[in-house]
Amino acid sequence: MKKLYLLLMMSFSYIAQAQIVNLTPQAASTLINTNTTIPMGGNFKTYIVCSGNTLTYQENSTMDTIVLMPGATLKIDSVYSYGYSKIYAKAGSIVDINFKQVGSLIYEAGVTIQDTNVGPPSFFMGAQQVTTINVSYANLPGGIGCTPTGLTPVNTNQSLISLYNNDHHLYIKNATTKDGRFQIINPIGAIVKEWHHGNVTETIDISSLPKGVYFVRWMLNGEVGAMSFLK
Numbered sequence: 001m002k003k004l005y006l007l008l009m010m011s012f013s014y015i016a017q018a019q020i021v022n023l024t025p026q027a028a029s030t031l032i033n034t035n036t037t038i039p040m041g042g043n044f045k046t047y048i049v050c051s052g053n054t055l056t057y058q059e060n061s062t063m064d065t066i067v068l069m070p071g072a073t074l075k076i077d078s079v080y081s082y083g084y085s086k087i088y089a090k091a092g093s094i095v096d097i098n099f100k101q102v103g104s105l106i107y108e109a110g111v112t113i114q115d116t117n118v119g120p121p122s123f124f125m126g127a128q129q130v131t132t133i134n135v136s137y138a139n140l141p142g143g144i145g146c147t148p149t150g151l152t153p154v155n156t157n158q159s160l161i162s163l164y165n166n167d168h169h170l171y172i173k174n175a176t177t178k179d180g181r182f183q184i185i186n187p188i189g190a191i192v193k194e195w196h197h198g199n200v201t202e203t204i205d206i207s208s209l210p211k212g213v214y215f216v217r218w219m220l221n222g223e224v225g226a227m228s229f230l231k
Helices: 002-015
Strands: 020-023 030-032 036-038 048-049 052-059 065-069 073-076 088-089 095-096 101-108 112-114 123-130 132-135 159-166 169-173 180-186 190-195 201-205 213-220 224-231
Touching: 020 112, 052 065, 065 073, 088 132, 101 132, 123 224, 159 190, 159 213, 159 224, 190 201
Parallel strands: 020 132, 030 048, 036 052, 048 065, 052 073, 065 088, 073 095, 088 101, 095 112, 101 123
Antiparallel strands: 159 169, 169 201, 180 190, 180 213, 213 224
16 A cells, blocks of 8 residues: 555656756757748757747658747648647747647647648647746857847738837737737736727726736737737
């Protein structure tokens, strides 16, 4: 009975420890600080997608590693559906698998996982939700990685969203005048405000939010985007 108890304790400890993933990307990692498309032709690379940026990934059959920071978006857009890349997604990021296959997906609560194309169901060789993904920039030059993005307009194929803020209000300009869904996400991935609107301008009261970095995520005209702001 004692041996069984110890075995159960060891199993529980292993599961608990597995909820925290410590990740130190390689020195040759590429920081994605703007909307970027990665075409076919590489392997064993690491991409760190910073907040507010979209990585369109067209590679297939590679062993790349993709790290998504809060507010970042990944769109898998390979021609074939047998990729082996590893994806690590922080809370508040968006993973558009696009009905393709990837090697594995490790993600925190608060990650949006979606498919946008008609086709066979997408799948993973391994998918696991964890409590925390700790990303260390120790191997990067100067130990410097992603920093919060500035409040500048974000262009997509169909829309133009502009964000501005002060300590009390967040101002949103929606050039499409189409009704959309908007969310404010805190640094741990929790949705603190959510609303729909189709106005050209919108003013959101953020005076009650604690100081920190937040992310606005929108679903508009069939597009999904995100941007960070500092209160």
